Structures are given as structure tokens and as C-alpha cells.
Amino acid sequence: MIPIYRMQYSKEGTARYISHLDLLRAFERAGRRAGLPLAFTRGFNPHPIISFAAPLGVGIAGEVEYVDLELTADITAGEVLKALSSTLPEGIQLLEVRMISEHSPGLMAGVERATYRAVAKLKCQLDQKKIDESIATFLDRTEVWVERKNKAGGKMKFNIRPGIFDMSGRSESGKIIINVELKAGSRGNIRIEEVIEAFQTVNPLPLAERFILNRTGLFTMDGQIKKTLW
Amino acid sequence: MxxxxxxxxxxxxxxxxxxxxxxxxxxxxxxxxxxxxxxxxxxxxxxxxxxxxxxxxxxxxxxxxxxxxxxxxxxxxxxxxxxxxxxxxxxxxxxxxxxxxxxxxxxxxxxxxxxxxxxxxxxxxxxxxxxxxxxxxxxxxxxxxxxxxxxxxxxxxxxxxxxxxxxxxxxxxxxxxxxxxxxxxxxxxxxxxxxxxxxxxxxxxxxxxxxxxxxxxxxxxxxxxxxxxxKRVVRNLDKAPFPTRPLVPSTEIVHDRIMIEVLRGCTRGCRFCQAGVIYRPVREKRPETVRRQAAELVRRTGYDEISLTSLSTSDYSPIRSVSKALIDDHADRGVGVSLPSLRVDNFSVQLAKEVQKVRRSSLTFAPEAGTQRLRDVINKGVTEEDLMAAVGVAFQEGWQAIKLYFMIGLPTETVEDLDGIVHLAREVLARGRKAGVPRGRLRVTVSVSSFVPKAHTPFQWEPQAPMEDLKEKQAYLTGKLRDRGIVVNYHDAGMSFIEAVFARGDRRLCRVLERACALGCKFDGWSEHFRLDRWLEAFRQSELDPVWYACRRYDYESVLPWAHISAGVSMRFLAKEHRRALVGETTDDCRAGSCTGCGLCSALEVEPVFAGGEFDTHLPNAVQ
Incomplete structure (x- = not known):
């Protein structure tokens, strides 16, 4: 059996600026530094078999992200965790490692929902009622159109409203904190930046700065119930 | 933050x-x-x-x-x-x-x-x-x-x-x-x-x-x-500090791999080359040192590639055995070896074939000049036969693209030398066709830079060719080389002009730098940011003439702006080399055993260091 390890990690601090492609390299290099027997693809230009659940935009932190890593030798999950924990670059922290069976569905295919938190300083105090009203007005719309680029580089209109499942907000020590649950994965992905921008266009909050964005979770759906990607 | x-x-x-x-x-x-x-x-x-x-x-x-x-x-x-x-x-x-x-x-x-x-x-x-x-x-x-x-x-x-x-x-x-x-x-x-x-x-x-x-x-x-x-010189590269815990960037950089310097210096003596003078004498690292550093670097960086760097890595005496040893040591972990800066010869192509696991799409050679006459002037001992033998092997071994580096505006250059570049490019293309490289894949890239006279070289007295001449020569080459499969690219002549001004100028130019900076000049090495008009304005405001700096011939008697700085090579030797250049006489590499009298070893009390081994580098025809 080929040992595949599913790992949960966070990507914060300076690591939030590591791009998706660079993150792949970071895991490969960390694996080599840890002395792990990485498995490689066959072919002319072999590369390690590493796959992520869902790419994270540059600048967005991830609190509970997932990656699958294939090795050529059977090592306990605990040993992998220990070895890799001390070789990942600053800001990337391994939370948990589990060995999964070869027949588990791929990580990427499982992703259906993502939750985010957006935080920004406010120019002035906002009461809860005002926040709730703003969000309610936004969610009351049946359509929220944004502009996206298609593959040919042209612009097209896209309705993101069906992909917004939940949104709530509160203010705390001069900051607004918005939590959102969005459609995610290869069958349609809504970007948090699009939602925030549309929200600010419809119903601008008095912000003193840009929103700092965190992805707080990635989920698959079992009927109507969100489940982690384990 | x-x-x-x-x-x-x-x-x-x-x-x-x-x-x-x-x-x-x-x-x-x-x-x-x-x-x-x-x-x-x-x-x-x-x-x-x-x-x-x-x-x-x-x-x-x-x-x-x-x-x-x-x-x-x-x-x-x-x-x-x-x-x-x-x-x-x-x-x-x-x-x-x-x-x-x-x-x-x-x-x-x-x-x-x-x-x-x-x-x-x-x-x-x-x-x-x-x-x-x-x-x-x-x-x-x-x-x-x-x-x-x-x-x-x-x-x-x-x-x-x-x-x-x-x-x-x-x-x-x-x-x-x-x-x-x-x-x-x-x-x-x-x-x-x-x-x-x-x-x-x-x-x-x-x-x-x-x-x-x-x-x-x-x-x-x-x-x-x-x-x-x-200048300061480190006597022994084996004892010199070398980082085995280098920074490993989190974002892709230009040379994103382990770099191990296997030798410093180059005594081939190309007369335009500043590095060849300022990094003298040649000092090679011992194979054991290279191997030990490589093992540690692989463990500490996690990179998948070890690049053996130097001014001319195929000159490293034990190159073949060292690169083989490194492959044996690290291939099972998916770590490969790469060799930049290869000489124009058969040995180098064979070496590249043995070493490079991941075949890069193209191989690069630097004949620098189009005719034997001019290659003798610049002391680039490569011959047309060397080049053709090297590209012949390269095409047979599966490479489909060849890159050729040339310089224009070299001292004594004539239109025949430009025609020589055209001739060499077409010959290389013909070799590719003969070797059966598919037409759509076969590519010969001719990269043309402009000669910039540099301090401490035999050509330090030489003027740079006027910018207009350089542009004409570029146009001449692009006009002639329209063959399918040949791509010509050249450096911006304006950039080479400003480079020459500052390479051979004096301290009065500080004024110009200040003005240029105030006018918004920055990242001048990036063509998208380089603005010649701003530079010319900076010279106007400073009342200095850039042409006087770039295109004026210095006499042997002139006090050069850098006369009080010494690279260890004597002025007398540089002048002798300059005179030999003008009559097309070549000078051997001191590696071959006979001292060329550059004066460095006695001036700085240093000696060349060779790592020995199997003398793969046959000197007479082995020149980059």
C-alpha cells in the first residue's frame, strides 16, 4: 500500500503571502529537510506527489488547511508530524497528520464549502443593529453580480449570491468582524474578496482600513451538514 | 507589520x-x-x-x-x-x-x-x-x-x-x-x-x-x-567560510537552487572580461569539500538541484568525477546536478549530457565574435570547428535549441565580423537540420550584446563604439538573420552606453547620478524602466558629456580614474595584452604551465590552486 498522509496545517503571519505554487515548493523542501522519503511522479520531469485541498489567495491566511503527501515508505503519522513540524518555514504550522487509505477520495474533490473571517478597523462605533441590518440588506438580494475574467481574458458577469450561504458580523474594540460561509471547490468557487467588495459597494461600512482576510475552515457536505475533510 | x-x-x-x-x-x-x-x-x-x-x-x-x-x-x-x-x-x-x-x-x-x-x-x-x-x-x-x-x-x-x-x-x-x-x-x-x-x-x-x-x-x-x-584575495577556498545553511526563499527567485562555488577565478584571459582579472588567481575547491558541502546543503535547504558555479565550471579539474559523485550521493532523493557556464567544446556537451537529469531545452555557447580573426583579438580561443563539433553532439544528444552569445562593437570589428556571426548562426542551424531536429522545434537564438570597456582589462583603454554604430550593427544582423528557426535578440544600446560611462568614468559623474535619480531613473538594468532621455537630461543638467566618457580612447599614459585601485594584475601586462590584441596574437592560459606574466602572484603573494584529478580539461582546444 502506498502511504498517503493527510495533514492539517495553518498558514499565517508572513506565510500568508506565500503563493499557491510557492507553497507546493515549500512543502517539498520541508519534506526533504525532514528526511522524509517523498514519492515522485514518474516521467520526464518528476515532482513530488503533493496535493492541496483548495488554493488560497496570496495575502489570505488559512487557519485550518489541508494537504495530502505521498511517501514511499510506511512511517507513522506521529513521526511525520514530528519530522515535518520542525522544517516548515515560519508561519506554516502542522496541526495534525493522519494516514489515509489509497482509496480515500481526493482532497480537492471533497471541498464544497469554505468559511472566512474578515476584520478591519472602523472609523467610528457601529451598533449591532446597524451591522445586522447591513448584512440583512445584502443577503436579501437574490442576485449579486460581480465581474470576473474568463480564460480568454475577457470580462463576464457572474452572480455570486447563490454561493453565499451565511454571513454575520459584530464589532469588537473598534473593529468590525465579519464571518462568511461560501461555496468552494472545483465545482464553483466564490472568492472572499468578491463578496467583501460587493458588500462594501451595496452597503458601505465606515472602514478605516482594508479588510484582513482569514480562511477559517474548509468543508465537505454530507447532505446539509458540514464536515471536515478528514 | x-x-x-x-x-x-x-x-x-x-x-x-x-x-x-x-x-x-x-x-x-x-x-x-x-x-x-x-x-x-x-x-x-x-x-x-x-x-x-x-x-x-x-x-x-x-x-x-x-x-x-x-x-x-x-x-x-x-x-x-x-x-x-x-x-x-x-x-x-x-x-x-x-x-x-x-x-x-x-x-x-x-x-x-x-x-x-x-x-x-x-x-x-x-x-x-x-x-x-x-x-x-x-x-x-x-x-x-x-x-x-x-x-x-x-x-x-x-x-x-x-x-x-x-x-x-x-x-x-x-x-x-x-x-x-x-x-x-x-x-x-x-x-x-x-x-x-x-x-x-x-x-x-x-x-x-x-x-x-x-x-x-x-x-x-x-x-x-x-x-x-x-584587492583582497582569499588564499584557499577550502578554508574560506562557505554557508551551509543558506536562506531558502519562500518565493521563486532567479537562481532557485543550491549553489556551490567549485572554483574562483578564470585564467583564460578573454581580453574584454573583467571577472577574469579581478577574480584571479584560479583557486579550485577540493572534491571532498564540494561533496561535504553538498551533503550538508541538501539536508539544510531541501532544494532539488545542486548547481556547481564558477566563471567556467567545465574548467574545474575534477569536474567529471565530482559531478558523478554528487549524482550518486543524491539522485535517490530526487536531487539533480546542474552546470551553468559551459565551454564551447565537445567535453562540455558530453558532461552536460551525463550530468543533467532534467534536460533543459537549450544549451548556451559563447563564441563572442563571428570570425577567427576577431576571436583571436579578444583571445577567445574557440574555433569554428570547436563550435560545430559541440553543437553537432548537442543536436545528436537530443537538444533542439542552441543559444549563441556574441558581442558587437569589439575593438577592430568590421562588417566581415558581423557576417561571421550570420555565417555561424546559419551553420549551427544547418547542423540541426542535418541531425534531424524537427523544423518546428529547431531553434538557434543569437543573443547580441554590445562591448562595454571595463576597468582593469586589456581593453580598458578602448572606446565604446558610438551608440548609433551599435544600433546600425544590430539592424544589420536582424536584417540578415531572417531564417526560419533563427531568433535574434540584442541588448538596448542605450543601456550599454550608460553602463560604459559609469564603468570607465570618474568621480565627477556623481553629479549626474544625483540628477538622474532626481529625474526618476531607477532599475536601469530593467529595459521596462530604463529611460535614456532622462539620463541625457541628467548629463545636460550636470554639464557633462556622456560620449566623452564612453567613447573616448584613453592613452597608455593617461591617468585612469581607477589607477589607485589595483586588481593585482600589472598595467604593463594589460598594455602588452592590448597590443597583442590589436595584432591578433593570442595568449595562452597560465593553467597550461607557462606563466603569462600578469604579475598577480608576486604582487599579492598568492598562487593558483588546482584540485588535481584527472585532467579532463585539455587545454589547447578547450576555451570558452
Whole structure:
């Protein structure tokens, strides 16, 4: 059996600026530094078999992200965790490692929902009622159109409203904190930046700065119930 | 960092500015005495590819009394944001303003980065001119290849380190620390530190000019200042410090791999080549050292490629056995070996074939000139037969693209030499067709740069060809080479012109740099940012003529602006080489056993070091 390890990690601090492609390299290099027997693809230009659940935009932190890593030798999950924990670059922290069976569905295919938190300083105090009203007005719309680029580089209109499942907000020590649950994965992905921008266009909050964005979770759906990607 | 989090999402490649890379060193600021900021006057991906940075970073951070942090030139989008939010230039380790450091150390890799130095000083909140920076400001020092003509930066830099930095940086820091304990002023420290070999303090030299603008003399002001500053040389590369825990960037850089320097110096003696003079003598690393460093580097970096670097890696005596050993040691972990800078010969192609697991799409050769006559003038001993043999093997072995480097505007060049370039390119193309490379895949790229006369070379007296001539020659070549499968690209002649001005100019040009910087010149080595019109305006405002600097012939009797800086090679030898060039006489490599009399070994009391082994490098026809 080929040992595949599913790992949960966070990507914060300076690591939030590591791009998706660079993150792949970071895991490969960390694996080599840890002395792990990485498995490689066959072919002319072999590369390690590493796959992520869902790419994270540059600048967005991830609190509970997932990656699958294939090795050529059977090592306990605990040993992998220990070895890799001390070789990942600053800001990337391994939370948990589990060995999964070869027949588990791929990580990427499982992703259906993502939750985010957006935080920004406010120019002035906002009461809860005002926040709730703003969000309610936004969610009351049946359509929220944004502009996206298609593959040919042209612009097209896209309705993101069906992909917004939940949104709530509160203010705390001069900051607004918005939590959102969005459609995610290869069958349609809504970007948090699009939602925030549309929200600010419809119903601008008095912000003193840009929103700092965190992805707080990635989920698959079992009927109507969100489940982690384990 | 909070403010940075607001700005970074708005700029390209934000990881350029965050630090936090693997093996980055963050020391406790309050515990450390000497704080040095290493400043690279180009963008992160370029600066981080520079081995010298890694070497100095490790040497300084290995000292208990010192720390070194890094700063690079912010790309213009980031610069705009920094200015908008009044963020001073900061280092990547501690995000502290560069101004808070004791020493700012610039590396001078190419002349077209000089405006970035000024721009960085300005972003750091420092007065540009050294004379305007009192004791409250950091000391600004510089080193690297361009410090062999330091004059064009003389007004801005407090001191230069001439030559190799591994040992000089320690000597400098010891003196600096000592001066601080004794509470010396900056001025007094500078007068004292010139005792350290290789250190040049431009403010302690006076330049007098003749009526025609040429230099009458350069002389020290006061006693105890050396008349001539000799370059520093590390005697033994095996004993020289070499970083085995280099920084591993989190974002892709230009040379994103392990770099092991296997030899320093090159004695082939191409007459245009500055590196060949300033890095003399040849010193090879022992195979055991290379292997040990490679093993440690693989473990400490996690890179998948080991590049054996030098000015000409196929000249490394034990290259074949060392590269084989490295492949044996590391292939099972998916780590490969690569060889940059190959010579134009069969041996090199065979070597590339054996070593390179991942076949790069193209192989690069540098014949430099189109005819044998001109190749003899520049002492590039490669022949047409060498080139054809090399490309023949390359095509047979499966390479489908060949890149050829040529230079135009070389001394004595005529239209026949340009036709020679056309001829060679077509011959290479014909070889490819004959070898059966599919037409759609076969590609010969002809890359044409313009000759820039450099200090301390046999061609230092030569003028640069006028910019208009260079452009005509470029047009001539592109006009002729329209064959399917041949691609011609050339360097911007304006950029080469400005490069020549600063490569062979004197300290009056500091005015021009200041003006250029004020007019917005920056990242001049990047064609998208280079603006010749602004440069010409800067010269106009400074009342100096760039053509006089770039295109004037120096006499053997002329006092050259860099006459008080010595690379160890005698003027007499350079002049002899220059005369031999003009009559097309070649000079052998001193590797072959006969001393060419360059004077370096006796002047600096050093010797070439060869790692021995199996003499794969047959000299007579083995020339890059």
C-alpha cells in the first residue's frame, strides 16, 4: 500500500503571502529537510506527489488547511508530524497528520464549502443593529453580480449570491468582524474578496482600513451538514 | 507589520518584503553590538540569487557581536506605497528602518544598479552625499565587482572594500567595534581603517584634472593613506567560510537552487572580461569539500538541484568525477546536478549530457565574435570547428535549441565580423537540420550584446563604439538573420552606453547620478524602466558629456580614474595584452604551465590552486 498522509496545517503571519505554487515548493523542501522519503511522479520531469485541498489567495491566511503527501515508505503519522513540524518555514504550522487509505477520495474533490473571517478597523462605533441590518440588506438580494475574467481574458458577469450561504458580523474594540460561509471547490468557487467588495459597494461600512482576510475552515457536505475533510 | 498587512495585498509579489524565509537569522537587537544591513540595489529575486549575499550573511551572523539583516530595492509599486504611507526603507528580518543600523553595506554587481543605491539611501532617510552624513547616520560601505572602479560612487559611499569580502568583512567589523569602544568619530575611524588592506576611503583622496578634462593625478590627502589600494584575495577556498545553511526563499527567485562555488577565478584571459582579472588567481575547491558541502546543503535547504558555479565550471579539474559523485550521493532523493557556464567544446556537451537529469531545452555557447580573426583579438580561443563539433553532439544528444552569445562593437570589428556571426548562426542551424531536429522545434537564438570597456582589462583603454554604430550593427544582423528557426535578440544600446560611462568614468559623474535619480531613473538594468532621455537630461543638467566618457580612447599614459585601485594584475601586462590584441596574437592560459606574466602572484603573494584529478580539461582546444 502506498502511504498517503493527510495533514492539517495553518498558514499565517508572513506565510500568508506565500503563493499557491510557492507553497507546493515549500512543502517539498520541508519534506526533504525532514528526511522524509517523498514519492515522485514518474516521467520526464518528476515532482513530488503533493496535493492541496483548495488554493488560497496570496495575502489570505488559512487557519485550518489541508494537504495530502505521498511517501514511499510506511512511517507513522506521529513521526511525520514530528519530522515535518520542525522544517516548515515560519508561519506554516502542522496541526495534525493522519494516514489515509489509497482509496480515500481526493482532497480537492471533497471541498464544497469554505468559511472566512474578515476584520478591519472602523472609523467610528457601529451598533449591532446597524451591522445586522447591513448584512440583512445584502443577503436579501437574490442576485449579486460581480465581474470576473474568463480564460480568454475577457470580462463576464457572474452572480455570486447563490454561493453565499451565511454571513454575520459584530464589532469588537473598534473593529468590525465579519464571518462568511461560501461555496468552494472545483465545482464553483466564490472568492472572499468578491463578496467583501460587493458588500462594501451595496452597503458601505465606515472602514478605516482594508479588510484582513482569514480562511477559517474548509468543508465537505454530507447532505446539509458540514464536515471536515478528514 | 500591521501597516504592511494593509499595503502588501496591493503590490506584486508581496513575499519580496516579508522575510521569514527558512534559515533567516533573527537576532535579539538589544543584545547585539554591531548591526549591519546588507543592501542589494535590485529586486528581491535578483538579490537573493547572489551567492555573495549568502556568504556575508552567514559570516556576520556567525559572530556573536554582530548581526546582518537584508534589504532589497523595493519594486516601484511598493516604493509608491512606502512613500504614500511614509514607511522608511526597512530590513526583512526585523522590519526596522535601515537608518537604525550601524552600517549599511551595498553590493555593486552592475553599473546600472547605481541609481537604485541612491534611491534606497533616499528611502532610508539618509543624505545621499557622504559628506552630509554626520556621526548620527550609519556608515555606508560598498563592495563587489564594480568597486574596482569606485570613482563614480565616490561621493556617496564612506568606504569601499576592494576584492573578496570573506576575510575583509571581519577585519572591518573588528576595527569598527574597536573604534566604537574608543568613541572615535566617523572621520577619525575612516582615517584609521585604511590600514586594513583592501579598504578604500574615497574622501581621503584628491583628484586633479587637466585642462582637457582628463585626470592629472589622484593622490592621498595626508600621511598614512595608501597610494594604491590592493584587492583582497582569499588564499584557499577550502578554508574560506562557505554557508551551509543558506536562506531558502519562500518565493521563486532567479537562481532557485543550491549553489556551490567549485572554483574562483578564470585564467583564460578573454581580453574584454573583467571577472577574469579581478577574480584571479584560479583557486579550485577540493572534491571532498564540494561533496561535504553538498551533503550538508541538501539536508539544510531541501532544494532539488545542486548547481556547481564558477566563471567556467567545465574548467574545474575534477569536474567529471565530482559531478558523478554528487549524482550518486543524491539522485535517490530526487536531487539533480546542474552546470551553468559551459565551454564551447565537445567535453562540455558530453558532461552536460551525463550530468543533467532534467534536460533543459537549450544549451548556451559563447563564441563572442563571428570570425577567427576577431576571436583571436579578444583571445577567445574557440574555433569554428570547436563550435560545430559541440553543437553537432548537442543536436545528436537530443537538444533542439542552441543559444549563441556574441558581442558587437569589439575593438577592430568590421562588417566581415558581423557576417561571421550570420555565417555561424546559419551553420549551427544547418547542423540541426542535418541531425534531424524537427523544423518546428529547431531553434538557434543569437543573443547580441554590445562591448562595454571595463576597468582593469586589456581593453580598458578602448572606446565604446558610438551608440548609433551599435544600433546600425544590430539592424544589420536582424536584417540578415531572417531564417526560419533563427531568433535574434540584442541588448538596448542605450543601456550599454550608460553602463560604459559609469564603468570607465570618474568621480565627477556623481553629479549626474544625483540628477538622474532626481529625474526618476531607477532599475536601469530593467529595459521596462530604463529611460535614456532622462539620463541625457541628467548629463545636460550636470554639464557633462556622456560620449566623452564612453567613447573616448584613453592613452597608455593617461591617468585612469581607477589607477589607485589595483586588481593585482600589472598595467604593463594589460598594455602588452592590448597590443597583442590589436595584432591578433593570442595568449595562452597560465593553467597550461607557462606563466603569462600578469604579475598577480608576486604582487599579492598568492598562487593558483588546482584540485588535481584527472585532467579532463585539455587545454589547447578547450576555451570558452
Amino acid at each position: 500591521e501597516l504592511l498587512d494593509q499595503i502588501l495585498p496591493l503590490v506584486q509579489k508581496p513575499a519580496r518584503y516579508t522575510g521569514g524565509e527558512w534559515n533567516a537569522v533573527r537576532k535579539d537587537w538589544s543584545e547585539i553590538d554591531l548591526k549591519v544591513a546588507f543592501a542589494f540595489p535590485d529586486v528581491y529575486e535578483v538579490g537573493m540569487s547572489h551567492l555573495g549575499l549568502q556568504i556575508l550573511y552567514s559570516i556576520v551572523n556567525n559572530r556573536n557581536d554582530a548581526l546582518m539583516e537584508r534589504v532589497f530595492a523595493p519594486w516601484p509599486d511598493m516604493e509608491d506605497k512606502m512613500r504614500e504611507h511614509k514607511i522608511p526603507l526597512f530590513t526583512l528580518e526585523s522590519y526596522r528602518p535601515v537608518r537604525d543600523f550601524d552600517v549599511i553595506a551595498f553590493t555593486l554587481q552592475y553599473e546600472l544598479s547605481f541609481t537604485n543605491i541612491l534611491n534606497m539611501l533616499e528611502l532610508a532617510g539618509l543624505p545621499l552625499r557622504a559628506s552630509q552624513r554626520g556621526d548620527e547616520y550609519p556608515l555606508v560601505i560598498a563592495g563587489g565587482p564594480c568597486s574596482f572602479n569606485p570613482e563614480t560612487l565616490a561621493s556617496f559611499i564612506d568606504l569601499f572594500v576592494i576584492g573578496e569580502g570573506e576575510e575583509a568583512i571581519g577585519d572591518f567589523l573588528d576595527d569598527f567595534r574597536n573604534a566604537r569602544i574608543r568613541k572615535l568619530s566617523k572621520k577619525d575611524f575612516l582615517r584609521e581603517v585604511v590600514r586594513v588592506p583592501g579598504i578604500y576611503v574615497p574622501s581621503l583622496y584628491r583628484v586633479e584634472y587637466l585642462d582637457d578634462g582628463a585626470i592629472r593625478k589622484v593622490e592621498p590627502i595626508g600621511d598614512g593613506i595608501p597610494k594604491r589600494v590592493n
